[in-house]
Amino acid sequence: MDLGHTPGLGAPCLKCKEKCAGFELHFWRKICRNCKCGQEDHDILLSNDEDQKVGRLFEHTEYTNIITKLKSEGMPLFKYNVMAMTDPCTAKNTLFNTGSYEWAPPVQKQELASNYMPMEKLSLSGSWATQYLKKQLSKQLPAHDQDPSKCHELSPNEVREMEQFIKKYKDEALGVGAMKYVSEVNDQGDEVQNPARVRNTTSALSSKDKSTEPKKTQYSCYTCKQPMKEGDTAIYAERAGYNKLWHPSCFICCTCGELLVHMIYFWKNGKLYCGRHYCDSEKPRCAGCDELIFSKEYTQAENQNWHLKHFSCFDCDKILAGKIYVMVNDKAVCKPCYMKNHAVKCQECQSVIDPELQRVTINNFSWHASAECFLCSCCKKCLFGQKFMPVNGLVFCSMECKKMMS
Secondary structure, three states, X not given: OOOOOOOOXXXXXXXXXOOOOOOOEOOOOOEEOOOOOEHHHHOOOOOOHHHHHHHHHOOOOOHHHHHHHHHHOOOOOOOOOEOOEEOOOOOOOOXXXXXXXXXXXXXXXXXXXXXXXXXOOOOEOOOHHHHHHHHHHHHHOOHHHOOHHHOOOOOHHHHHHHHHHHHHHHHHOEEEOEEEEHHHHHHOHHHOOOOOOOOOOOOOOOOHHHHOOOOOOOEEOOOOOOEEOOOOEEEEOHHXXXXXXXXXXXXXXXOOOOEOHHHEEEEEOOEEEOHXXXXXXXXXXXXXXXXXXXXXXXXXXOOEEEOHHHOEOOOOOOEOOOOOEEEEOOEEEEHHHHHHHHOOEEOOOOOEOOOOOOEEEEOOEEEEOOOOOOEOOOOOOEOOOOOOEEEOOXXXXXXXXXXXXX
């Protein structure tokens, strides 16, 4: 797929509106050429992007028919219109919290949805939650983790390996959480096994009648271990088995701690993952293009993995192998770009400070670490090994010098 820049979309960055003229996609970094922010920061996702992404994720899985059925029955799923809920406190069809929700759990009983919807991060559309959900979808379920055509310059062998990897996680790890009342799990027939429980282990009672009383079932959340009672709203994950259940707010990725967007999870070694961090646990990810690495050869630098061609300057894209580079805000920058765009100036000589030279930095002010530059701002005495007083970008050897400059 051609991932060349996409001009003319007219979507200024929500993070840096003043310096971004509009979104223009970098040809492999998946960021804006103009402001270096991500695509999700420009609010250019089309209305059906979420449906397409989630639909593609569940192609050729057991969930395909489930999703089709839910949509055909008009239940809230991925992108919704006004969602009306009946007030459970009255017998009347009173509408409350109505509006266009960005997302609602795919459940038949609206009481379950209403129990889940008031959560702070799943609010009405038009609020900050709109951007939150779009960012989380992009972060947790990157399109380039699901579709080789969304990746940059994969070889035929890499495409085949990626397709096998996608099939493997769809067969072994991918799932959608099911929201139910705790008391409902025994009413699902063969679909559900015994619910999570810890039997009451108190000593046997002496009374014959009491000894025949059924032992009370106790439930606990798999994440926080706090007790849950019958009638509570819970989420079950089929991959994990129905002997485990979660509070809705505890159905989170074990790596990033974020709510699993659309309740889509990946199950591995007794843990829930979002799509991104499941893939990270299986394959190295390039810090430059954000894609999984399927090539046999790649490089490691700054505790990160990189495609060989992608360990390059963040400013000019020149490959950094064998070159001097400087880390700026966790991004590798070549020395010429650093000197041009990022180097700090010496307070004394006003020249930019070479990154290979030592410098003295005090309260965001810098000096060459030399006898020619680190001087008292009044008498020009060298301050190396001496006591000094920093004041708003100036340094003084004594109170007298400070008073003379005030």
